[in-house]
Amino acid sequence: MPNKHLNPEGIDYKLFTPGPVEVPEWILNEMGKANDTHRSLAYREMHQSIRTNMQKLLSTKNEILIWANSGSGIMEACVRNLVKDDEYALFFTCGAFGDRWASMAKSNGKKADVIKVEWGLGVSPELVKETLDKADKKYSVVFITFNETSTGVLNPLDKIGPIVRDYGALLCVDTVSGMAGTLIKMDDWGIDVALASVQKCFALPPGIAVSAISDRAFEKAKTVENRGFYLDFLSLQKKGKNDEHPITPPIPQIRALKVDLEHIIERGVEQYAKDHSERTQLIRDWAVKEGFEIYSPEGYHSQTVVAIKNNENGPFKGDPALVAKFVDAMFERGFKIVNGYGKQLKGRNFRIAPMGWVTTEETQQMLDAATLAVQDALK
Ligand SMILES: Cc1ncc(COP(=O)(O)O)c(C=O)c1O
Numbered sequence: 001m002p003n004k005h006l007n008p009e010g011i012d013y014k015l016f017t018p019g020p021v022e023v024p025e026w027i028l029n030e031m032g033k034a035n036d037t038h039r040s041l042a043y044r045e046m047h048q049s050i051r052t053n054m055q056k057l058l059s060t061k062n063e064i065l066i067w068a069n070s071g072s073g074i075m076e077a078c079v080r081n082l083v084k085d086d087e088y089a090l091f092f093t094c095g096a097f098g099d100r101w102a103s104m105a106k107s108n109g110k111k112a113d114v115i116k117v118e119w120g121l122g123v124s125p126e127l128v129k130e131t132l133d134k135a136d137k138k139y140s141v142v143f144i145t146f147n148e149t150s151t152g153v154l155n156p157l158d159k160i161g162p163i164v165r166d167y168g169a170l171l172c173v174d175t176v177s178g179m180a181g182t183l184i185k186m187d188d189w190g191i192d193v194a195l196a197s198v199q200k201c202f203a204l205p206p207g208i209a210v211s212a213i214s215d216r217a218f219e220k221a222k223t224v225e226n227r228g229f230y231l232d233f234l235s236l237q238k239k240g241k242n243d244e245h246p247i248t249p250p251i252p253q254i255r256a257l258k259v260d261l262e263h264i265i266e267r268g269v270e271q272y273a274k275d276h277s278e279r280t281q282l283i284r285d286w287a288v289k290e291g292f293e294i295y296s297p298e299g300y301h302s303q304t305v306v307a308i309k310n311n312e313n314g315p316f317k318g319d320p321a322l323v324a325k326f327v328d329a330m331f332e333r334g335f336k337i338v339n340g341y342g343k344q345l346k347g348r349n350f351r352i353a354p355m356g357w358v359t360t361e362e363t364q365q366m367l368d369a370a371t372l373a374v375q376d377a378l379k
Pocket residue numbers: 018019070071072073097145147148149150174175176177197
């Protein structure tokens with residue numbers, strides 16, 4: 001039986017949300033297959049295949065860990081495994097998820113300095129360089145968000161990575177909503193931890209997360225006390241090297257990730273990312289044609305989620321109620337998109353994300369519906 005979700009109008013709606021996203025039926029089918037245990041050969045083969053293909057995806061030789069938690073778990077793990085209590089960490093934040101990472105450090109008792117960029121803007125390489133050059137203390141780890149889902153901003157990690165590497169700190173990057181949908185050259189860019197949840201550009205249901213971690217980061221973790229049990233880099237590394245997991249992981253999701261990665265590799269890592277860029281470009285073009293502005297500045301546009309401003313001179317004249325009506329009208333027309341993030345951005349913008357395996361054709365259908373939904377909202 002086809003696996004569908006229906007809106008109140010009885011229409012099979014499609015998700016254009018920034019995670020969780022539309023999951024193709026072939027992924028759902030994979031999850032429904034019979035399980036073996038996590039100590040079986042069948043499991044080890046899946047684990048091994050994911051490690052190999054993830055390295056291809058990220059252009060890295062670094063170790064791949066599979067986590068039985070969402071992306072936030074790895075974010076907390078980075079803080080606990082890499083920052084000693086008497087060291088300082090530096091966070092660059094430009095939105096809600098960057099802010100959350102910095103607050104995780106503080107709630108784990110770590111010393112963290114936070115450089116906040118105004119929401120809607122990106123973290124420039126110049127800002128990173130200037131901050132590190134002028135620092136009155138030595139930072140052991142730098143934390144940054146690659147693709148800030150709350151604001152639709154993509155930070156230039158290809159330029160920021162080498163600056164942090166030159167300075168001598170470890171670099172942890174939240175690529176939760178960027179990985180796979182945007183090309184990442186982990187080794188060339190000098191990233192020590194790249195982490196992601198699977199409910200974004202991998203198009204799996206939520207539940208597991210993945211990371212690539214450099215040898216430098218594992219070496220550092222060996223010197224950090226109180227890393228805990230569940231989120232310990234070293235225990236996951238030790239078991240992972242034998243394609244095993246320290247605890248009982250969600251096997252159906254891992255099976256789906258294995259097959260998903262095979263499809264991504266078959267499509268081509270660059271092509272899969274290009275598919276995302278082309279779809280987000282279509283959305284930005286539509287928004288501008290309708291009289292909206294894009295929230296992110298030129299050069300910092302996310303390639304996986306578009307945040308569209310409810311500008312004063314745009315169709316909704318800055319009225320937050322009309323964004324809500326538009327989002328509802330889209331749902332009635334069979335497409336789920338989302339309002340602006342949290343209290344700060346609700347009504348001030350809205351977001352559309354063509355992540356995963358949605359096609360250009362489906363994106364165009366969604367935009368045709370959006371043109372009509374703008375008129376619905378204005379009625
Ligand atoms: C950029 C970013 N970081 C972190 C997270 C948190 O990920 P999770 O919900 O998988 O823990 C999200 C979730 O939307 C995100 O978009």
